[in-house]
Amino acid sequence: MERVDVAIVGGGPAGMAAAHAAASDGAEALVLEKGVPRADRETLGPDSTDAAGILDYWVEIMDIHPEEFPDDVLVQHLDRAEFIGPTESCTLTSTGIDADYEHFGYTFNRARFDDWLRERAEAAGATYRVGVRVRGVDSDPAATGGDEPRHTIHTADGDDIGADFLVLADGPQRTVTNAVLDDYLPDETAASKRLAAPTANHIAYQEYRRFPEEVFAELNTAIKFWWGHMPGHTAYPWVFPNDNRVCRVGLTMPIGLDLDAVDDRGDYPLIHPDDESIPDGATYIRRLLERVWGDEYDIETDFPLVEDRGKRDGTETYSISSTRPIESPVDAGIAVAGGAMGTTSAFHEGGDHVAVRAGAIAGELAAGGDLSAYNDRWKDAIGDELLRNVTFADLCREYDPDDWDRTFATVREMLTARGPTLFTPSALKSGFAGAKVYYSYKKRKRQFKRNGYVQLTADEYVY
Ligand SMILES: Cc1cc2nc3c(=O)[nH]c(=O)nc-3n(C[C@H](O)[C@H](O)[C@H](O)COP(=O)(O)OP(=O)(O)OC[C@H]3O[C@@H](n4cnc5c(N)ncnc54)[C@H](O)[C@@H]3O)c2cc1C
Numbered sequence: 001m002e003r004v005d006v007a008i009v010g011g012g013p014a015g016m017a018a019a020h021a022a023a024s025d026g027a028e029a030l031v032l033e034k035g036v037p038r039a040d041r042e043t044l045g046p047d048s049t050d051a052a053g054i055l056d057y058w059v060e061i062m063d064i065h066p067e068e069f070p071d072d073v074l075v076q077h078l079d080r081a082e083f084i085g086p087t088e089s090c091t092l093t094s095t096g097i098d099a100d101y102e103h104f105g106y107t108f109n110r111a112r113f114d115d116w117l118r119e120r121a122e123a124a125g126a127t128y129r130v131g132v133r134v135r136g137v138d139s140d141p142a143a144t145g146g147d148e149p150r151h152t153i154h155t156a157d158g159d160d161i162g163a164d165f166l167v168l169a170d171g172p173q174r175t176v177t178n179a180v181l182d183d184y185l186p187d188e189t190a191a192s193k194r195l196a197a198p199t200a201n202h203i204a205y206q207e208y209r210r211f212p213e214e215v216f217a218e219l220n221t222a223i224k225f226w227w228g229h230m231p232g233h234t235a236y237p238w239v240f241p242n243d244n245r246v247c248r249v250g251l252t253m254p255i256g257l258d259l260d261a262v263d264d265r266g267d268y269p270l271i272h273p274d275d276e277s278i279p280d281g282a283t284y285i286r287r288l289l290e291r292v293w294g295d296e297y298d299i300e301t302d303f304p305l306v307e308d309r310g311k312r313d314g315t316e317t318y319s320i321s322s323t324r325p326i327e328s329p330v331d332a333g334i335a336v337a338g339g340a341m342g343t344t345s346a347f348h349e350g351g352d353h354v355a356v357r358a359g360a361i362a363g364e365l366a367a368g369g370d371l372s373a374y375n376d377r378w379k380d381a382i383g384d385e386l387l388r389n390v391t392f393a394d395l396c397r398e399y400d401p402d403d404w405d406r407t408f409a410t411v412r413e414m415l416t417a418r419g420p421t422l423f424t425p426s427a428l429k430s431g432f433a434g435a436k437v438y439y440s441y442k443k444r445k446r447q448f449k450r451n452g453y454v455q456l457t458a459d460e461y462v463y
Contacts, residue, residue, distance in 0.1 A: 004030040004127075006366040007153050007163035009134045009176050011046040013352050014338025014359035015169035016117035019126035021363030022167075029126040029363065030163070031118075032155065034133035040309050041111050044130050045118075047171060049204075049318050050248065050310060052110040053078065053223050053240055054353060056099035061385055062353035063360065065101075072112045075243050078105040082224045083411075085404040086269050090412040091222075107223070107240055113352075132157065134176050137166060139183060141332050141463055150333050164333060165366035169359055171339040172201050172321035181336070184329045184461040194456065195326070195342075198255045201319040202234065202346065205281025206250025208242065208306040208314045209289070212297060216245045225348075228404030230270045230284060231262040233397050234322065234346045237270070237288045246306050249285050252320055252349060253278070267401040281317070322346035322393075325386050326456035330371040331463055335362035342455070343382065345389035347396070354382045375458050390453045391445040410437055 006022045008015045011033030022029035035044030059065060066074045080093045081104070093104060118128050133156040143150045149162025168177040174195055181191035194200070211219075220241040227236050230253060237251035257278050265271050270279070270287045279287070289299045297303065305314040323342040328335045337358040338344075344351030361377045399407075 001149075001152070001160050001162050003149060003162045004028045005163065006030070006165045006167060006363065007032065007151065007161055008167040008169055008363075009137075009153070010169035010171055010338075010340070011118065011128060011130065012048070012114065012169060012171055012338065012355065013117060014340070014343075014355035014362075015046075015167065016114070016121045016128075017356040017359030018167040018169060018335075018337060018363035018366070019121040019128070020117070020124050021360040022367040023121060023124040023126035023363075025364060025367035027363075027367035029121075029367075030161065031121070031126060031128045032132045032134050032153065032161075033128065033130045034156075035131040036311070038111060038311050039307070039313070041115075045111065046114050046130075047318070048111040048114045049320075050110040050206075050316060052113065052352060053105055053107045053350070055095050055105040055350070056101040056103065057095055057097040058105070058350065058353035058385075059101040060099060061382060062356045064356065066106055066108070069108070069113070070116055073108050073116055074106050075109055076107045076220060076241050077103040078107065078223060079221045080104055080223075082222055083408055084224065084226045085228045085408045086267070086401045088405040088408040088412070090408045090415060092415070105223075107242070109242075110352075117356075132159075134170070137176065137180050139166070139180070139332060139334070164369075165371060166334045167359070167362045167366060168334065168336045168340050169338050169355075172319045172344065173197055174200075174340050177336055177340040180334065181326075181329065181456075181461075184332060184463065186462065189460060191326075191456065195323060197319060200321060200323040200342075201255060202252045202322045203255050203281075204250060204252040204318045204320045204349070205285070206248050206310070206316050207282070207285055208246055208309040209249050209303045210245050210306050211247050212302050213245060215293060215297075216241070216247070219247070226288060227396075227408075228399065228401035229268060229288070231259070231265065231268050231278070232257045234393055237284060242309075246309065249289065250316075251281060251284050251288075253281075253284075254322070255319075264400060269401075282315070320344055320346075320349060321351075324390050324453055324455040327375045327454050327458040328371075329461040329463070330374045330458065331461070333366075333371055335366065335371050335374045337362045343386060345386075345393065347389050347393040350389075354385060357381050387445060387448055387453050390448055391441060394448070395441060395444050407437065 005027040006029045008031045036047040151166045153161045178192040224239045232254040235253040240248045307314040310316045325342040338355030343354040
């Protein structure tokens with residue numbers, strides 16, 4: 001049987017960062033990636049979610065400066081984020097969080113980013129195998145190493161690979177992660193129940209559209225989010241600028257939402273009176289484009305689909321984790337990282353920075369022969385960010401369109417009064433409404449800090 005020190009399931013940002021870190025520290029690291037075809041990649045590669053933006057302070061969290069990228073990765077520097085409610089809006093030109101990076105953020109080509117992460121890991125000595133789907137893992141916690149690997153990874157092709165450490169970076173579907181974690185959890189708290197895709201994930205859909213020159217000129221340094229336009233928790237469409245007048249127009253929404261259960265459905269601008277169920281992604285996107293630019297343009301001819309980008313025919317569909325993070329069964333020599341671990345934010349969808357950082361910590365510790373510090377180390381590195389994301393997602397859980405309008409109006413007033421920075425006490429406390437926003441955020445965050453913001457803790461695992 002083939003033997004490695006560290007086996008990594010999934011070749012996305014978390015997996016490749018783990019492989020890079022493990023190989024850099026001298027471990028034999030092997031990445032197994034099932035491989036996903038894309039119209040804009042010649043060979044199979046990881047499932048690159050190409051809706052990629054990074055904010056200024058995320059650069060330090062990721063611990064990779066964009067200057068390290070080859071030329072084809074970074075697409076656009078950003079100078080603002082626009083948040084648009086049904087009738088109110090606000091624009092942030094600063095995240096207000098300390099950052100050395102000089103721009104508000106940047107957008108990047110995720111497929112090229114993933115390709116570069118792979119090259120970087122391979123240059124450090126890691127082995128990357130694409131087109132290999134992991135079917136399952138058998139673990140023997142008592143194994144001593146050497147001829148007795150702690151983990152035996154079974155591939156769909158019938159091969160077995162032995163490894164001392166296992167990094168699970170198979171993304172939000174967790175097809176391997178859930179089954180592995182179930183070995184360490186009682187039936188009633190099984191990961192396959194708690195982290196099942198329909199409840200633990202949202203669905204995301206996006207289209208590549210070429211925008212008219214004057215529209216693109218206005219938004220090519222901005223990311224735009226429309227909140228309170230479609231029902232569901234953290235359900236919203238967005239526009240991210242790409243290059244050459246192309247933008248990614250996408251959305252995220254819960255799986256299986258029942259339109260009949262939505263109160264005041266008429267308040268959501270992207271729901272029509274004759275809708276019998278929640279519209280599909282393409283219908284929502286079409287309605288958004290019509291609502292924002294339809295008065296001046298013919299959407300089908302002036303905003304055409306760009307069919308040679310994305311996964312297929314200019315469109316992409318993904319699942320995205322919307323759970324809180326989980327701790328790993330480190331005593332079994334297993335680290336879960338990135339989307340599989342629930343690091344992606346349901347609130348703003350950012351996740352590449354925390355996936356890379358968590359993966360790098362897992363790889364470094366595995367190479368050192370001891371994963372026991374993993375849960376503490378990722379909390380030190382990315383805990384503040386995850387806590388912030390969990391708090392925001394929870395805060396807006398019951399928001400309806402009016403709540404979004406009220407919030408954006410409040411934020412706009414605060415920004416006018418105090419300048420472009422939002423998340424500082426002085427900005428948030430200006431005026432009664434601002435104080436309310438600030439204190440409910442602080443209170444919720446304190447509660448999560450006290451009671452915990454992870455949804456599966458290390459002490460639940462049974463070895
Ligand atoms: C629509 C959308 C928009 C987003 N926008 C942003 C953004 O603007 N900024 C940002 O930072 N983040 C964004 N994210 C989040 C970001 O994509 C994730 O946080 C990131 O991809 C997580 O990386 P990962 O390596 O953990 O998982 P993934 O990127 O999901 O990689 C997992 C890999 O595992 C492979 N795999 C799965 N099962 C198996 C198996 N059985 N065997 C072998 N391989 C397997 C998959 O093919 C995949 O390549 C967005 C996500 C979505 C869906």
